[in-house]
Amino acid sequence: MPLAWFLQNLVNGLSIGSVYAVFALGYTLVFSVLGILNFAHAAVFTLGAYLTYVLAVGEFGLNGLLAGATMPFKLPFALALLAGAVLSGLAGMAVEYLAFRPLRKRGADALLALVSSLGVALILVNLIQYLFGAEIYSFPPDVLGSLPPAILFHVGEGMVAMRTIQAVLFGVSLLLLIGLVWFIQFTKQGKALRAVAENPDTASLLGISVDTFTLGTFFLSGLLGGMSGTLIGVSFGLSGPYFGVAYGLKALAVIVLGGLGSIPGTVLGGLVIGLAEAFLPPELSSYKEAVAYALLFAVLLARPQGLLGKSAEEKV
Amino acid sequence: MSAILAVESLSKAFGGLMAVTDVSFEVREGEIFGLIGPNGAGKTTLFNMLTGLAKPTAGTVHFLGQDISGKAPAAIALMGLARTFQNIRLFGGMSVLDNVRVPRHALDGASLWGGVFGSASSRRREREALAQARALVELVGLGGRMDTPAASLPYGDRRRLEIARALALSPKVLLLDEPAAGMNHAEKQDLSRFIRDIRDRFGLTVLLIEHNVPMVMGLCRSVAVLNFGQLIAKGEPEAVQADPAVIEAYLGVAADA
Numbered sequence A: 001m002p003l004a005w006f007l008q009n010l011v012n013g014l015s016i017g018s019v020y021a022v023f024a025l026g027y028t029l030v031f032s033v034l035g036i037l038n039f040a041h042a043a044v045f046t047l048g049a050y051l052t053y054v055l056a057v058g059e060f061g062l063n064g065l066l067a068g069a070t071m072p073f074k075l076p077f078a079l080a081l082l083a084g085a086v087l088s089g090l091a092g093m094a095v096e097y098l099a100f101r102p103l104r105k106r107g108a109d110a111l112l113a114l115v116s117s118l119g120v121a122l123i124l125v126n127l128i129q130y131l132f133g134a135e136i137y138s139f140p141p142d143v144l145g146s147l148p149p150a151i152l153f154h155v156g157e158g159m160v161a162m163r164t165i166q167a168v169l170f171g172v173s174l175l176l177l178i179g180l181v182w183f184i185q186f187t188k189q190g191k192a193l194r195a196v197a198e199n200p201d202t203a204s205l206l207g208i209s210v211d212t213f214t215l216g217t218f219f220l221s222g223l224l225g226g227m228s229g230t231l232i233g234v235s236f237g238l239s240g241p242y243f244g245v246a247y248g249l250k251a252l253a254v255i256v257l258g259g260l261g262s263i264p265g266t267v268l269g270g271l272v273i274g275l276a277e278a279f280l281p282p283e284l285s286s287y288k289e290a291v292a293y294a295l296l297f298a299v300l301l302a303r304p305q306g307l308l309g310k311s312a313e314e315k316v
Numbered sequence B: 001m002s003a004i005l006a007v008e009s010l011s012k013a014f015g016g017l018m019a020v021t022d023v024s025f026e027v028r029e030g031e032i033f034g035l036i037g038p039n040g041a042g043k044t045t046l047f048n049m050l051t052g053l054a055k056p057t058a059g060t061v062h063f064l065g066q067d068i069s070g071k072a073p074a075a076i077a078l079m080g081l082a083r084t085f086q087n088i089r090l091f092g093g094m095s096v097l098d099n100v101r102v103p104r105h106a107l108d109g110a111s112l113w114g115g116v117f118g119s120a121s122s123r124r125r126e127r128e129a130l131a132q133a134r135a136l137v138e139l140v141g142l143g144g145r146m147d148t149p150a151a152s153l154p155y156g157d158r159r160r161l162e163i164a165r166a167l168a169l170s171p172k173v174l175l176l177d178e179p180a181a182g183m184n185h186a187e188k189q190d191l192s193r194f195i196r197d198i199r200d201r202f203g204l205t206v207l208l209i210e211h212n213v214p215m216v217m218g219l220c221r222s223v224a225v226l227n228f229g230q231l232i233a234k235g236e237p238e239a240v241q242a243d244p245a246v247i248e249a250y251l252g253v254a255a256d257a
Helices: A002-034 A041-057 A077-105 A110-132 A164-186 A188-198 A200-205 A210-236 A243-258 A263-278 A282-302 B043-050 B073-079 B096-107 B120-139 B155-167 B185-202 B213-219 B237-242 B244-251
Strands: A150-155 A158-163 B003-014 B017-028 B032-036 B058-063 B081-083 B173-177 B205-209 B222-227 B230-235
Touching (some): A002 A077, A002 A164, A002 A188, A002 A210, A041 A243, A077 A110, A164 A188, A200 A210, A243 A263, A243 A282, A263 A282, B003 B205, B017 B058, B017 B205, B043 B081, B043 B173, B073 B081, B155 B173, B185 B205
Parallel strands (some): B032 B205, B032 B222, B081 B173
Antiparallel strands (some): A150 A158, B003 B058
16 A cells, blocks of 8 residues: 555656646746746746647637637647647747847846846736636546546555546656757757857857847747646646746746756756655645745755755856 | 958947047958057957957947948857957866857857758768867867866866867957966967967968067067057057057056156
8 A cells, every 4th residue: 555655646746746847947948048037937838728728629718808719620639739839939939029138138137137027927917817818727628539537557455546647747748858958968059059058148259149049948948838837737727817826936946946047957846846745645735835835945954056056156 | 461350449438437449450361460468458348349249339340341340249250250268268068079069050050940850961061060170179189088078177278178169160360368378488389389370270360469478579460559448559569569658558667757
C-alpha cells in the first residue's frame, strides 16, 4: 500500500509539476533576456486556454460579447492545442511591442516596464471577460477522443491510476522541455539568443539584432504560456478570466525557488512544487496554494539564490 | 588614398559634461591608426559612437562612404566594423569556439526560424562557418582549448579570444580598445606583431586605442591625441610626439611654460 500510495503521488506530482515548469519557463526566458518579469505572462496563459477551447469545442459560453456564437469548424484537440499556442505566441509578441519595447527605447527604468506589463495583463484579462464572459468553461470529457479516461496499474496490494490527461500533460511538457533545451543549446539561433541574454550590447556589436531576438523570445514565452494554460484548463477547467492569476503566482514561486534566470532551475522548481503539492496529506489539501510559497521561503533561508541560481557575486 | 572611416565634428555630451568635443579625423584604408590620450580623455566614448552604442550629440561618422551615425549597432557591425573592449566582454558561459561562432549567426542572415529547419545548403554553410571559426581560434593560439568555457581562460588568452571573435565578423575595420592593457613588454611586442599580421592577412584597417606610447609609435603611421574630449594633435607619430600640447597632456606643464 505505501508503495502504491507513493507511486500515485509521484504520477500526480510529476504531471502537474512538468506543466508548472513549462509555464514558468516563459517567465524565465524573458527574464534572462530583459532582466524583467513579464506580468502579462499569466494573462497569455489564460488566453491560450480560452483560444484552444474555442478552436477545439467550437462554441462560446452563455454570456460575454460572443455568447452563443459558434465556430464554423472544430479542430482535433492536438491541432487546437498547437494553434492556440501559436496564437498565444503572437499575443506574447504584442506584449513586447506594447508594454516593453516603447519603454526600453526611451531608456525607462525596469520597474516601469514591470508596471506596464501588469497593465497589459489587466487589459487582456478584461478583454477575455468581455468576449468570453465570466463563467466557467470546461472542456468536454471526450475532448481527447475515445481514449480511456485512465489506466490502472496493480502495484502489490494497491492500485495506481494514471489519468489519460495526466499522461498528456507530462508527455507534452516533456516534449516542450526537450525541444526548448535543444533549441537553446544546439541551434545557431539558440546560441545567438544566449549571447543576447548574456550581454545585449556585446551581441549587438557582433551583428545580432537584439530587437528581433527579444521579439522571438516573447513568441517562445507566449507559446509556452498558451500551451500550459490549455493543459491546465483541460485538466481542471477554466474557472473564469482570472484563472491564470493563481497559477501565475505559483510560477513566480517556481522561478525564484529554482533560481531566477536559470532554465534547469525553473524545471527543477516546477517539479519540486508539483511533487510537494501531490504529497501533501489529503486533510491539508485546502492549503495547497500555500505549499509553493512555504517551500519557497524555506529554501530561500538556506539558499537565497534559489536551488540552481548563481549567487550575486558569480554573476558580476 | 580614400578614407574608409571619416569622423567629422563629433561631439558627445552627458548632461552638462562634454565627453567628446568637435573631434574630426580620417582613417585611410589599410593603415593602423592610433588613438591615444590620458585616462578619461573620451577615447572609449568615441569608440562607442563609432559602433552605434552611443548616439553622437553632434557630428557625423562616415564608414565606407555612408553616414552611420544614426544606425543601430548590429547594422554597423554587419557593414564590417568590429571592436573589442577595454574590459573584456566575452560570453563567459560559452565555450571558446561558441564565442567565435556567435557573429557568424548574424552574418549568415539567420532568421530566428530559418536555421531550425535547415536545408542542405544551410547545413553546408554551417559546416563552412564552423571551419572558419576553428581556423580563427587556432590563429589566436587557442586551438587546444576549443571547448573550454571562455570565463576560465587566463587573462591574455581572453584578450586574444575577443580579437578572434571580432575577426569572425569578417570586418573591414577593427577597433581595438587597449588590447595591450595588463601585458608585459614581451607580450606587447607579440601583440604588435599579431596586429600587423592580421592586418595583412585579412586586409584590415585597424583603429587602436592605446596608452603605451612606444607601442603606438612602433605600430602606427598616423595617430590622433585626445585630451579632455578634444583633439589636441594628429599626424605622424614623430611630429605628434614632439607637439608641446601632447607633452603637456602627458607630463603636465613643461618646465619653461
